Every structure is written in structure tokens, then in C-alpha cells.
Amino acid sequence: MPFVHKQSQLEIAYQKTNYVFSAPNVIRLNIGKPNPLIDRLFNQLNCSTGGFISACNPESKKTTPEKNRIANFKLEELLIGKVYFYGVGIDPDTEWKEESFMVLGIDKTELIELGRTFKQNAVVYVEKGHVPELVWTDIREKST
Numbered sequence: 001m002p003f004v005h006k007q008s009q010l011e012i013a014y015q016k017t018n019y020v021f022s023a024p025n026v027i028r029l030n031i032g033k034p035n036p037l038i039d040r041l042f043n044q045l046n047c048s049t050g051g052f053i054s055a056c057n058p059e060s061k062k063t064t065p066e067k068n069r070i071a072n073f074k075l076e077e078l079l080i081g082k083v084y085f086y087g088v089g090i091d092p093d094t095e096w097k098e099e100s101f102m103v104l105g106i107d108k109t110e111l112i113e114l115g116r117t118f119k120q121n122a123v124v125y126v127e128k129g130h131v132p133e134l135v136w137t138d139i140r141e142k143s144t
Contacts, residue, residue, distance in 0.1 A: 010060055010121060013091065014134050019052045019124050021087030021102040029102075029124060029132045039128050045083060047104045048128040051111035052087060054100035058119030059139065072099055075118055079103060112137050 019029040027037045029052060042048055055071035057063055076084075083104040090097050103111070108125050115123040115137040126132040 018090045021085040023085045031134045042128045050104045050126050051106045052124035054098050055118035056098045
């Protein structure tokens with residue numbers, strides 16, 4: 001029986017998730033799939049990068065709704081002064097949803113650091129003219 005790396009299950013889950021936010025039109029990002037609406041938003045707001053991030057369920061371990069609300073509140077405090085929209089990550093095959101933020105004008109390094117701060121395994125990064133990409137934060141490496 002072949003060895004299945006645990007992260008591969010996480011990667012499958014992240015890859016199929018719909019990353020949805022309203023700005024004011026609903027925009028759905030999917031890993032590796034182009035979306036002209038995000039480029040249009042970048043043009044409207046004069047930016048070229050964005051990141052989708054949550055503080056919920058650190059290390060992909062389900063926690064209570066109250067702990068998730070508190071964590072996302074702390075994340076939102078760090079976003080003050082940035083252009084961001086409320087979002088939700090939605091698994092199309094289950095009822096799983098995770099409250100999130102789409103942050104515009106953030107660079108990849110800052111996005112990854114925010115992900116690490118809130119013990120997120122991965123974040124979604126997108127540049128104008130490119131498809132959204134899943135970026136691992138390598139939080140386990142940082143904690144050793």
C-alpha cells in the first residue's frame with residue numbers, strides 16, 4: 001500500500017475550495033483557474049496583488065465558532081488601513097465554510113507571514129494577470 005502524505009489530503013481540500021467575496025459583485029476564486037473579475041477589481045482599485053486569508057481553525061484543526069470569531073477579529077485588526085473584503089472559503093462537496101478576508105495590495109511575503117501568525121497551513125495569493133495560487137506557509141517548519 002503506497003504511503004499517502006497527510007498534506008496531500010489538505011491540498012486536495014484547499015484546491016477544490018471556492019474562495020468567495022463581494023466587492024461589491026461576488027467574485028469566486030479557484031486555485032489555478034483564471035478569473036477576469038479579479039483583474040477588473042485590481043484595475044478599479046489600482047493594485048496588482050491580493051490574498052485570501054482566514055484565522056479560523058489553526059493548523060486545519062476544527063475549533064469552536066467563538067474561537068474562530070475571536071481569531072478573525074484579531075486578524076481584521078491587523079488589516080486596518082488595508083483594502084479588504086469579507087469572504088468565505090466554501091467546500092463545494094460538504095457544508096464546511098470558513099469566514100475569511102480578501103486583502104488587496106498585499107505582497108506574498110506579508111500574506112504568508114499573516115498566515116503563519118494565525119497558524120494557517122496555506123493562503124491564497126493572486127497577481128494581476130495570473131491565476132490564484134495556493135501558498136503553503138510551512139508553519140510546522142517555523143515551530144521547530
